[in-house]
Amino acid sequence: MTITLGLDVGSLFTKAVLLDGSRILTTAIRETSGNFTREVEDLISRVLAAGGVSREDVAEIVSTGQGDELVEQAHFCEDDVACIAAATRHLLPDTELTIEIGGQSITGVLSNPQGEVVNFMRNDKCASGSGRFIEVISSALGINIDLLDETVEQASKKIAVSTQCAVFAESEIISHVNQGEAVPDILAGVCDSMARIVISQALRFGPVERYTVTGGVARLSSIVKILQERLHGQYRPFPIDPQFAAAYGAALLGQQE
């Protein structure tokens, strides 16, 4: 069996997946910050240690994401679109649309039955509708993002957020708090407005039969649930932690080398 390592240098998080054939040995994640080489090195040693694999055993290290070309440790890099498509093709073969929602963008990747990329579309001009938006808002409300779903579940209504700007939304939300609105209700409203932006992206390629959602935001069921309700077509849950989709795809592409 060949062992490969996929590295996804995201806008907010850097992710690593260690793959043996198509079996995940381990994964690791950390925040992306300025010090690049050290971060990646740290991640690599972490996954190698946890996977009980020595560096020599790794046949290919493949990087993707924003800083992919700077990963000195990588043997080659691939575009994230290719990695995401590869991951979907492998894990959910007949899924046409993958909606990747990361820290800074929403990318729709449309694949054909052979798993090839038919088209992709990225929305990254404004933080509204990005993972960062949710983070900024939940931290303004004092809610750790891990507890977001739990909190939203307690909501009895949705307070609409009227502005799309993440910065303005933050203060709008604080004014809701002041007016005595409950935090879960406000957060539910935020998730709703976030989901709407994703929906319009997803619908842009026309109706599809099956779709999946990846990226860090796909972990938030409060948002995915709304997508499920409003998008036609069958939702296919991503079988592994969706935040690792691109890193997984990168490792898969390494397998083909």
Next chain:
Amino acid sequence: MNSISKQASQTGLFSRVYSLFSVLKKLPPQLSEEELEGLIKVLPADSANSMKSLLKPSIQQASMTFIQMLSTALEETKAAKQSGKKVVLAPFNFPPEIIHAFDNLVPITTEVLTTLGVVALEGQGERYWSYAMGLGLPDHLCSANTIDLGSMLSGMDFEPDAIISGCVGSCDVNSKTHEFVSLLVGLPQIALEKPPDNTARGLKIFKNNYYKMIRQLEELAGEELKDENLRMVAEKVNRCTELYRDLWELKKQIPCPVPGIFSLFICATRFAMWGRDEGIKTLESCLAVSRRNFESEAYRSREEAARVFWIYLSYYYDLVRFYDWMEENHISNMGDALQLAFPEPLDLSSRETILDGMIESAWNNVMTRQMGAASMSQRWIEDIVYVIKEWHINGTIYCGHHSCKQTWSVFSMARNEVLKRTGVPTLGLQGDSWIRSMTPMSVIQEEIEQFVHNVINKRGRRRRTRA
């Protein structure tokens, strides 16, 4: 008014373009490498960059005739006042040949002027843009028009004698901007409306409007439209059409022997000098260079990673270098929707038949034909599909010029239909065609590369990072 911005835009767009071109015009027909180097050293950075690419040996012959053609156009505008002629400002979708048929009228095209300014001038067009913003105009208007308007309104530039709104019915932004200028400067406005009706009835109304416009032009010029002038122009128009079609045919070849930048030369000719000897010369030299390419072994064995067509506009800031970049990356730039004018030869039998032909070519001119149709999407999509098949296009790009509300409102539909009918994918970008600060070139290039490698070729873009 706005004193500080006014200072900044002291010299107008026209004057600056004019003085640059009067220098360029004096260049010898063939430049040696040293001469080119020398020229580039004396030009400011933005101009130098463009000239370096424009005057590279492989296309120099065509570029030179192109430069000569535009210099002539600019000189005629400049000289008009002294010789008692009237200058008519028109948008790009208005075919200028009818104006060339008047002794006393000289046309100048908004978008051509802006594009030249953006390509050739230091600081591109942004100072004029800023001026227009200072007037309170919204920042979502078309930059091509806004830049031109800013230049004219800052009061330091040439003043046309009339404005033709050739976009009434097909583009609000364009016609409305022209209306604004004409109201502010107190210029007569001539509106040529196209009814959104593709049938014979629509054409009849349009014809009526066109004749009405000729009467207005006659009044402005103080002369009648003379048969012999009309015939002379018409003959040259037919020569242009012939050359245009020859170039069209050549574009079907794989690899494409027509350099990407020629699409700019061709449409600038269409927009400004159609029916003039200078226009014919430009098209002839484009054709000569392309034929030479076609016959050259080296060119024919060139790898073509993709044949890309811009379904509406392209990016015209940093344009020359951008087209070079595409070439270096083996992406054949097959041009943009500004090629989709489909000119037909004019029937020279009589004044009426000539005018009928000119009217039909105005009716079918770019944008008028697509966005001015009964449906904004239908014709546009049909034309894209046609050109994809004709030129063997395998990928299309929508540049997403943000002021272009018509195309934006049917872009989704167009992308899906084009894919359905031809299997060819469309990359949707966002940016401004004439202003670099909206989306930086590096971002655009990165998206295009991802598109070419992952979507068009489906091979991915594997880049080695380690030996």
Next chain:
Amino acid sequence: MTVLNSLTGVIKNEYVQQARARGQKIVGYACLATPREVLDAAGLFPYRLKALGKGETEMADAYLSRFNCGFCRSCLQLGLDGTYDFLDGIIETNGCDHLRGMFENWQYAAPRSFFHYVRVPHLADADSMRWFVEEIELLIEALNEHFGADVNDYKLNKAIEIQDQIAAKMRRIYESRWGGEIKVSGHEIMSLMVAEGSLPAPDFVKLLDGFIGTLEDRKPINCRARLFMGGAATDEIGLIAELEQLGGLMVADSFCFGGRLFLREAVAKAPVHRLAEIYLNNLMCPRMFMNYPQRKAFILEMIEKAAVDGAVLFHNKFCDLHGIENVKLKMNLEEAGLPVLLLEKEYGAGADIGRLKTRVQAFLERLKR
């Protein structure tokens, strides 16, 4: 007032439900240039498309873009999410490029069996008038054919008469604010205008009569400044209400859902020609070319009659027509000595209301009121 509230608060109001119950067909239109009388004469219920300030557009945004006018996106959303399913047909007009896009996408994504395009000229000269007459004739033909209607001059004249009545009554209410005390606020007027396109003409006459009946007993409203408002096609009654709370009342306007509605001057007698004149000659909309001076004069006259202290000109983000027109208008109004505030806004209830209010408040302070 409750009838009015229910009309301006829901799209599928009780009149719509009644019409459906009695089998009357309902046809939607968007632009003021649509000759409603033809629909009335065909026995149809003309329903003016509106979005009532609803700013959610995720379905529409899959077709239209972020760069399209929010009003159009909202209307399309309601077309796609089923809210407008009660419409038996739609009449498209080439009001502006965004509206054209809205109609095209609607017809593409959720087609209707009756979809007719009334092509409105952008000029109002004699040639254009002939063309528009033809358009009205084509519309009549289409309605006759599809709905089995039998439109004739008699019915058209009747319909014109009712609309004339409506205009006269509306004018009376509208101009009641110009004399001295203001008893009807600007947003109430706007409610009436929005209601106008939401129920059959005879019912609207009744509603207006009721409203006029209450005028006498109304108390004057406190007014810090008399404002003119103009610009974008907007039906955001809530927005105007919020802004009026700051004390500046809208006493005249040039909104598409507003003071332009009852301009009906015409000389032709034959009904189709008369309609063509009513709708084309009086379309004080920036989509019309070559007649800015007319629009300016119309607004200046109103400002004078209504003794206005300042003008607020709105445009929806990405609206080209009003975005440009407002700049020119601002220059001319300022020349005439009137302070002007330009406001670019996103369509949709409450979006950034706080920031809009700050600007309007500052404007009132600038007016020293």
Next chain:
Amino acid sequence: MLYGGIDVGSLTAQAVVLKDNAIYSFQSIRVKPNPVDSAATVLEGALKEKGLTLKDLCFCVSTGYGREQIQKEGLSRENMSEISCHGKGAWWVLPQVRTIIDIGGQDAKVIRVDKDGELVNFVMNDKCAAGTGRFLDVMSKTLGISVEELGPLSFKAQQVIEMSNRCSIFCETEVHHYLQRGASPADLAAGINRTMAGRVMALVRRVGPEKEITMTGGVAKNQSVRKELEKAMGTRMLTYHVDSQIIGALGAALIARQLRGVKQ
């Protein structure tokens, strides 16, 4: 006679007490979640310094966020928009000033006043927080420095790396991107300040600035943004010796003084 002015911003709140024609005392605090609380605390602070209470003020005006509620709660007698207040305050410290560029945490405004400090014209950022103090806050955090250091640091720059992303939030990643590629923080700081100035210029152009010009609000303290703006406008701006963040509250107090005559 004592007059009060309260200005609650998105980040900081200020109160100024005016005695006749001089600043008698002032306070500035970070805002509390509720604007009324902020107002109460900051006003009390400013009064307490001189052993005063609310009753000693003969008129008080509130401005900024929650200005109406503050009035409803009785802390002020009238509320005014920030725009008028900044205009008035700046005019008081610099009577010759005609254009004021006020940049706070979320708002950017350009205000024109006449020779009496009365509002003539103004513009304010609308949909997007791209050219506001918030941008600088996010950026300095990303560079790992305080917002106070952002100006000084940029004067050490060798070159200027401008941000291309429009969104304040996303420029964060752009900075990361450059840092990863070895750019120096000083060059980035210079680029950030220039980008900021560029965005503010978009507003400045809309009013057509007229001399003399000055800046107010927290961002006025950033010397580098100030220099960049001066360069873009081709003119120097005036400075003054009062804390630029209290200008709004000062203006409110001045208006309180003006209004007293009218309202009593």
